[in-house]
Amino acid sequence: MxxxxxxxxxxxxxxxxxxxxxxxxxxxxxxxxxPTSLYAPSAMVLAIGRGDAPATATMERAATLNCAPTPSGTHPAPRAACDELTAVNGDFDALASKPKHPCTRQWDPVTVTASGVWQGKWVDWSATYGNACEMRENLAGSVVFSF
Missing domain, CATH: 1.20.5 (Single alpha-helices involved in coiled-coils or other helix-helix interfaces)
Structure with missing residues (x-):
């Protein structure tokens, strides 16, 4: 016992x-x-889909992009995409460029979206283009939606 x-x-x-x-x-x-330091978070989901509205488009591709504290995510070039967004202060409309080549007028809409946080502020942005050619021409030179 x-x-x-x-x-x-x-x-x-x-x-x-x-x-x-x-x-x-x-x-x-x-x-x-x-956290060892305070920073405003910057993390988004970027997507490209077929359709004329974000809510009804069929998503074909998507990538995550984290810019703070360091560039990362599934985006193939996170550092370049973060640098590009920093240069335009997170204004996705400023990424658009003037088309250099003509596109057909075929209606096959493509919608691009960005949802998440940029420097601590909520982002819910989208743009719809008449077709894939128009999207490429309007976003030519931009790395953000190159995935």
Whole structure:
């Protein structure tokens, strides 16, 4: 009986140490998860789809773009896309350029969207082009929707 009590006491003490260690590790982990610096987040989902409205377009391609604290995401050129957005202060309309080549007048609408946060402010932007050629011409030279 004495052996059994000692075993139970040792087991209870070990459990207390494990739980205390777990709690301490949990507190240490929570402290380590705090940001080391403050920054305004910039993270978006960019998409290209077929259709004349963002809500009804069939999405064909999408990419994530995180610009703060460092450029990353599934976008193939996150640094260049972030630099481009920084240059226009996150104004997606400013990415458009004058078309250099004519496109057919075929109506096969393409909608591009950007949803998320740019420097701490909500972004919900979209543009619809008559067809893929018009989209390429209007966004020529822009890396943001090149995925």
């Amino acid at each position: 004495r052996y059994m009590l000692n075993t139970l006491g040792a087991t209870a003490s070990a459990a207390t140490l494990v739980l205390t260690g777990t709690l301490a590790a949990g507190v240490a982990h929570a402290e380590a998860a705090e």
